[in-house]
Amino acid sequence: MFPFIFRFHKADTVRRLFPVIIFVCLYSWLVAYLQIEYLHMELTSHVKNITTMHSLLGFAISMLLVFRTNTAYDRWWEGRKLWGALVNNSRNLAVKLNSILPNDDDQNRIFFKKLIALFADELRQHLLNERTRLALDEQPHPEIPDFDSSKHIPNQVISLLMTKINLLHRDGKISGYQLLMLNQELQSFLDITGGCERIKNTPIPYSYSVFIKKFLFIYILTMPLGFPLVMGYFTIPVVAFISYVLGSLEMIAEEIEDPFGKDENDLPMHRIAENIRKNVNDILA
Secondary structure (H helix, E strand, C coil), X not given: CHHHHHCCCCCCHHHHHHHHHHHXXXXXXXXXXXXXHCCHHHHHHHHHHHHHHHHHHHHHHHHHHHHHHHHHHHHHHHHHHHHHHHHHHHHHHHHHHHHHCCCCCHHHHHHHHHHHHHHHHHHHHHHHCHHHHCCCCCCCCCCCCCCCCCCCHHXXXXXXXXXXXXXXXXXXXXXXXXXXXXXXXXXXXXXXXXXHHHHHCCCCCHHHHHHHHHHHHXXXXXXXXXXXXXXXXXXXXXXXXXXXXXXXXXXXXHHHCCCCCCCCCCCCHHHHHHHHHHHHHHHCC
């Protein structure tokens, strides 16, 4: 347990929140110094009201952060389930093709090995592309030159696979029943793509996210006002720690709400795609 407490991972929020924590410490020290040294008598009668307000707001902000974190984690877990389904469906498709294709049909086996593995790679690139996140926006974006959402590489890969399977059916190498069986697997690939795109281009509403950040900012700035006359200069570490906890929860939720990125806590799509390539090559070898 202790190694995890004292070891700072590069994704740890302490590193990213360190400037904010330093600012909060300095701000808390200034407020505590002014209250203790100069404004003691003037503020004594109002301290009780300030601390009561923070108790009430603390409950409200905890409910908001719990909902925010749970919603973000649900999106992350749904993305993981979709990529897990992609692994299973890729294996299923490879196993079915392996049982259908003759052992000496090297040309078709090589084709399907490349294309099935290629789909996972292209889906990963598609989800990492900033254009995918903005696919539902109506207006072009100046930060992305030549904005064009008409080119959809995963669809083109599935089209090539479907065309090849239909050619095999036309040539009599697979039956009508086998065609329907393989069609279900290919359809599941597009269903997975649509599910991933839904997560990618439908973020948590902007107004809700901004409201939580503003709420946290005001809550943290007003927190030192009620503590110095009760806790003295211990207000500084207390406020810094509370700021770290609240800020970390919001930062973690913001990071995992989009699981298809390059952050440390995002889904390891590259490794999953490599596993798919290895499994398909082993099956169709």
